[in-house]
Amino acid sequence: MSVPLPAGRRPPRSLYLHIPFCHRRCFYCDFPVVPLGDQADGSRSQSIADYLHWLLRDLAAAPAGPPLSTVYIGGGTPSMLSPDQLAQLLAAVRSHWGLAPGAELTLEMDPASFDRQRLEAVLALGINRVSLGGQSFDDAVLEQLGRRHRANQLREACSWLRQAQQQTLLQSWSLDLIVNLPQQSFEAWDWELSQALAQAPPHLSIYDLIVEPGTVFAWRQGRGELLLPDDDQAADRLQHTHQRLQAAGYGHYEVSSWALPGQASRHNRVYWSGASWWALGLGATSGVGTERLARPRTRDAYSEWVQADAGRQGDGPAAGWPPVEDLLLVGLRRREGVDLAWLHQTGLGGLERAWLERVLAGWIERGVVELSAQRLRLVAPEGFSLSNAVLSDLLAALERSEPLAPTGARLG
């Protein structure tokens, strides 16, 4: 069999760095973020300076490991950091683990938080991929989302990124959009897609809106003020998005991710693959051992955690695999799904093909799930739109019976 042999789980080659600061908290956002106001900037903010101190200590305390092949600096709005601050962070990463040749270094940037000069300064530090939080090309929609930037600023930012890529200063960039917003019509969404395609981003992340508890949107929903599309309308838009982007040459390689050939995010693929990764910063979750290790979500609790250095055992010897259900949960987000033989060889026990066939019969019949000799996968776009329904069926069945074949059992 031509499958990779995962004798144990290899030590991490990826790092996530969380920068929690934002100018404002957007109305849909429930991430661990710290809003600092519209005028805030990394070079002047004491909060940011203090946080970087703890972040660097968190880094210094992390176990050693091989050089990294992907680094993702997310947030928050990491583009609020000054180039100097970014340089300091990257230097610390280089000296602690080192960077493998050709490593992918992504920085999340918000329109209106940088200009061309700043972009060039950042790229000079080695950042070679940018993820741009655009969300919408309609000022009214941006207003409704609680975003700080406006459509013209987004278009401007896209053009700088496009030019930087043409000049090979930047390897790739991605544009974020949110779909199925309150009061958004099908036509309005289709227009957003046209606007996005006009900017020719190599990568698109399109998130179906989730109203999270504690957000302004949740509060509005509680008051009956949020007119969201119903499930059928929402499904129509997801389907249309898939068709339109596919026609434009984008591959739907993950539930919410589309990319031109060769432009998929290497870092994100690590999460879905079941491989391990480091994570540093407030609220960040690392996946090194069997258990994921989530850091505290407030600044005080995080700084205490760093000082106490408690719980670091979770990032200890990198041999354990997460439970099968976790591997399914992330693995099925990918176009290629889960390799059953590989799953089997993790030593967690494989899922019997016959069992999967029985549990997922209805989905297979509907063409939403594809079960081939070696793979279980969701078929885009419908399969992706129904991923929770399929996964909860799998989880319910896993709990109901004992389907895991002992090591050495045959598959298919």
Place this chain on the structure above:
Amino acid sequence: MTDAPVSRLRNFCIIAHIDHGKSTLADRLLQDTGTVADRDMQAQFLDNMDLERERGITIKLQAARMQFKAADGELYTLNLIDTPGHVDFSYEVSRSLQACEGALLVVDASQGVEAQTLANVYLALGNDLEIIPVLNKIDLPGADAERISTEIEEIIGLDTSNAIHCSAKTGLGVPEILQAIVDRVPAPPDTTEEPLKALIFDSYYDPYRGVIVYFRVVSGRLRKKDKVLLMASKKTYELDEIGVMSPDQKQVDELHAGEVGYLAASIKAVADARVGDTITLASAPAEEPLPGYTEAKPMVFCGLFPTDADQYPDLRDALDKLKLSDAALKYEPETSSAMGFGFRCGFLGLLHMEIVQERLEREYDLDLIVTAPSVIYKVNMADGSTVMVDNPATLPEPQARESIEEPYVKMEIYAPNSFNGTLMELCQERRGTFIDMKYITTDRVTLQYELPLAEVVTDFFDQMKSRTKGYASMEYSLIGYRQNVLVRLDVLINGDKADPLTTIVHRDKAYGVGKGLVEKLKELIPRQQFKIPLQASIGSRIIASESISAMRKDVLAKCYGGDISRKKKLLKKQAKGKKRMKAMGKVDVPQEAFMAVLKLNENK
């Protein structure tokens, strides 16, 4: 302890509507007589089943013995026998009344007389009990003693000139109540020298000692070493212990006529020592048992199925165990092609059914599907025979039957007169026949209707309460069977007949019910992998149809790679919900859907 002379014994009970303060008053009596020390006082001492405490109602009755030094300086023994306060348990009420010579009629001074109270007062009067009216909650601002006294006089015809005003909450009037029990409740007749007859008014199952029987000695004596005969079950037992409840069980050597006590005799199930049975001596039995014994008959039936077929043996064991402590529970295995293995169970009423269901889920950790309640139909067959049908799905085919009879009840509803219209409309909708309407006071009426029991065991009570903002109360009793034009209404889910959703309805209502049922099911059954047709049919004729379209979207798009814990939690919850559903063919049906027929009037 037991040398209380018969002349200084008083046996009494408390008749009250739910919430009128019976339990609080009982607690107060125990406290004032020093029976229970203040520090041991849990709120509502007599109601000690979890369920009762949660619902604030008495289901299982209990008894307590108190010592009270009366105005004449003598020590009296007072036995309080608690009565259940729900229509499902009216037989138990009648037995506990029979064990008393007097009753406190507790009426909320701000609310007035309710249907349930009245029914029990009539039972008490029928048993020749001395009734002492007590106006409770007299301390509340809304209390109107005069109006309520007039109401009691007019409705019940009871003299209220010496009614006691009390507040069980503050203790006001409680000494007066104790003195009135001594003064006004007659002592039991002294029949100590006659052969032993003791009336069982309650029992419960104790896993270590077997059934504990509560009884009132009506005549003769019972000693610790006696061998007893239960006259209805015809079983004999060696006594392990006898005693009194003060209110904890305290062993004694002897109990004589007039006294109230308990016995343990390694009795295996409460069905062997049923309420109403007569205890006598095996060596010198009484000639006649005490009158009035009947075996409780189930009135309401439903199917109980485990959601997970593997739990069937657990369900059977749980029912077997419950049966030890619940003589009224009846069950037999039922198999349905749609549901697999389960049980058809009979209950005294809806509350009894809910209690059993809750105990099975809570105490035995079972996930159950409960089908909508049904009554027992008498089917006159074409060949002249008669078949009793307690499961709508087994109603014989039309060509095989001549006619169907269904049980009827006489219903009395008490309510402020402003609700007359809506209550009459409700009874009319439920195929009721108007019998009478009486003004009991200037603004309160009693409505009398005859109604099919099947219409009552659905959501009648809830509807009555919601239409009258909770002000109406009701009471009913079975009056026999009547012939009606009834049909079997089947439901098809995805083309397959769903037995547990089959109902028997009046022909004139069949279309409405069928339409309502498929609409409700459309709401209650979640969207699934494929389109699901829903149909209601009479015989082969489809009378209503709907469909549930296939699910198209169920996804968490933003799933930040690192932190999947929340997504996992959500999926687990979803998976758990799926596990609680019953797979009928290819369709997963949630528990609520099986009760759809009870929910047809919601949101209307």
